[in-house]
Amino acid sequence: MxxxxxxxxxxxxxxxxxxxxxxxxxxxxxxxxxxxxxxxxxxxxxxxxxxxxxxFPDDVWRQIWSNNPTERLNREIRRRTDVVGIFPNRDAIIRLIGAVLAEQTDEWAEGRRYLGLEVLNRCRLTPTTDTTTTPEATTDPLIELPA
Structure with a gap:
């Protein structure tokens, strides 16, 4: 089935x-x-x-439920570890993966964002309905992200 x-x-x-x-x-x-x-x-x-x-706005749905960024990151880690082949100890592989993650963080912070600030700001301004709370609890003011 x-x-x-x-x-x-x-x-x-x-x-x-x-x-x-x-x-x-x-x-x-x-x-x-x-x-x-x-x-x-x-x-x-x-x-x-x-x-x-x-x-969220329907034009960003695909980006929200996609796991492409995670798969891309895993492929980059796999590629880098395959180049080294054999690691002398656990600390060596943790250092390499940590360096890859730091590099990816820098790339995303410098502008190669999967969801840009303007999209995140628009998503934050979209009213949502929370089915687990009462309507009074969902009237909190929205916070705008920096442009």
Whole structure:
């Protein structure tokens, strides 16, 4: 049943609006409830985390739920460690990976951002609805990020 569940889960992320995303997720839960109750329970418990991206502007959804930056970083670490081959001790590999991470941090801080400041600022100004709190608790003033 995994291919069908996987296809339905992917279809959740293909929806154009937040309402459509939530409706498709409901259909996924209905589909799995009778056939795979443990999967339905797991997905139901993870609903808030899985659909958190819908609280942001829809043009940045793909960047939010993509793991491309993590995969790119892992490939760079793998490439650097493959060049060295054998490390004399654990501290040597930690130093190399630490240097790679510091280099990546510098690159991202200097402007090669996956989500630029203007996008983050726009995301921060987008009102979100938190289903776990009362409406009074979600009226906190929004903080603008520096431009």
């Amino acid at each position: 995994w291919p069908a569940v996987k296809a339905m889960l992917h279809s959740v992320y293909d929806q154009p609006t937040a309402t459509a995303v939530h409706e498709q997720f409901d259909r996924l839960l209905e589909y799995t409830e009778g056939r795979l109750p443990k999967v339905a329970d797991h997905l139901g418990d993870a609903r808030e985390d899985l659909l958190a991206f819908t609280g």
